Amino acid sequence: MKYRTTAPRRGEKSRAEKPSPEFALIDRLCARLPLSKRTILGPGDDTAILSPSRRAQLMTIDSMVEGVHFNMRWGTPEQLGARAVTVNLSDVAAMGGTPTACVVNLAVRRGLPVRFFDRLYAGLVQEARVAHLDVVGGNIARAQQLAITIALIGDAPAAPLRRDAARAGDEIFVTGTVGDAAVGWRVLAGKLRSHGAARRYLIGRYLAPIARLGAGARLARIRPAPAAIDISDGLWQDLGHILERSKVGAEIDPRAIPVSDAYRSLMGGDLALALGGGEDYELLFCVRPGFTEDRLSTMLGVRATRIGLITARRGARLQGGTQPTRGGYDQLRADDS
Numbered sequence: 212m213k214y215r216t217t218a219p220r221r222g223e224k225s226r227a228e229k230p231s232p233e234f235a236l237i238d239r240l241c242a243r244l245p246l247s248k249r250t251i252l253g254p255g256d257d258t259a260i261l262s263p264s265r266r267a268q269l270m271t272i273d274s275m276v277e278g279v280h281f282n283m284r285w286g287t288p289e290q291l292g293a294r295a296v297t298v299n300l301s302d303v304a305a306m307g308g309t310p311t312a313c314v315v316n317l318a319v320r321r322g323l324p325v326r327f328f329d330r331l332y333a334g335l336v337q338e339a340r341v342a343h344l345d346v347v348g349g350n351i352a353r354a355q356q357l358a359i360t361i362a363l364i365g366d367a368p369a370a371p372l373r374r375d376a377a378r379a380g381d382e383i384f385v386t387g388t389v390g391d392a393a394v395g396w397r398v399l400a401g402k403l404r405s406h407g408a409a410r411r412y413l414i415g416r417y418l419a420p421i422a423r424l425g426a427g428a429r430l431a432r433i434r435p436a437p438a439a440i441d442i443s444d445g446l447w448q449d450l451g452h453i454l455e456r457s458k459v460g461a462e463i464d465p466r467a468i469p470v471s472d473a474y475r476s477l478m479g480g481d482l483a484l485a486l487g488g489g490e491d492y493e494l495l496f497c498v499r500p501g502f503t504e505d506r507l508s509t510m511l512g513v514r515a516t517r518i519g520l521i522t523a524r525r526g527a528r529l530q531g532g533t534q535p536t537r538g539g540y541d542q543l544r545a546d547d548s
């Protein structure tokens with residue numbers, strides 16, 4: 212797919228005679244795209260051409276919209292570009308797959324200098340390079356709001372990590388810590404105060420999340436293949452997706468929910484954001500009994516914490532304490548926007 216701009220709308224003055232700054236932008240952006248041998252033809256034609264893969268293909272798409280998913284004042288353009296890639300990589304990680312190629316749509320509003328897009332693409336391309344992801348083309352359209360949409364394909368593992376694979380008796384684990392990104396978001400928005408290293412850590416967790424690609428790929432070697440999901444909407448809600456698809460329930464031990472020292476320094480024992488806050492991009496997965504935390508952590512290359520058990524009885528329950536309702540945490544998220 213070549214980079215191209217949408218035609219001026221009817222009634223809009225045609226600037227076709229003048230060389231559009233957007234075309235200069237396209238040339239600049241296409242000059243530095245990472246391409247591997249997999250890509251037979253990159254940007255510049257009507258479509259890209261990719262070599263066939265022996266693997267089943269994963270395909271996903273995600274958008275980041277200014278004012279909805281990000282605020283321009285909070286991070287650098289590089290972080291924005293990298294994050295747009297990461298959120299897609301995370302979905303591939305949650306299937307246990309290997310990302311291979313992507314196309315990018317930029318919805319561009321007025322008032323943004325070319326330098327901004329250079330920097331956004333520098334971040335995007337760097338993140339793609341690290342993941343061995345080819346950026347094979349895309350599209351630029353004029354819009355009211357800046358938006359970055361990435362469609363991405365990847366190789367599926369032999370046994371993908373499906374949401375419908377959880378069985379009663381499975382143990383539920385989560386990688387890393389949860390709630391940091393939601394706290395970081397609130398620090399950036401001025402709703403919570405934090406200083407020093409804790410502030411930098413929490414903000415970093417929101418602005419520069421990490422897709423757990425290595426952990427996902429290693430999880431996919433376990434048989435039977437674990438159920439898994441990446442935590443984008445919040446632990447409680449994303450767990451709910453697995454429970455619904457697998458037609459099972461869960462019992463979660465609130466004392467086991469892994470939170471960072473930085474999280475605890477601001478939130479104390481309040482788990483609302485650990486359970487309800489999204490965008491950590493950690494993996495939640497369910498395995499048959501027999502895996503210790505240490506064994507899984509070593510295997511995955513990231514700390515894995517056991518947080519509960521899959522039950523035949525439907526619905527999610529917190530052991531002891533208050534029972535968060537799905538609605539309660541949906542509401543909590545709704546307060547964000």
Ligand SMILES: [Mg+2]
Pocket residue numbers: 301302305440441443
């Ligand atoms: Mg996901």
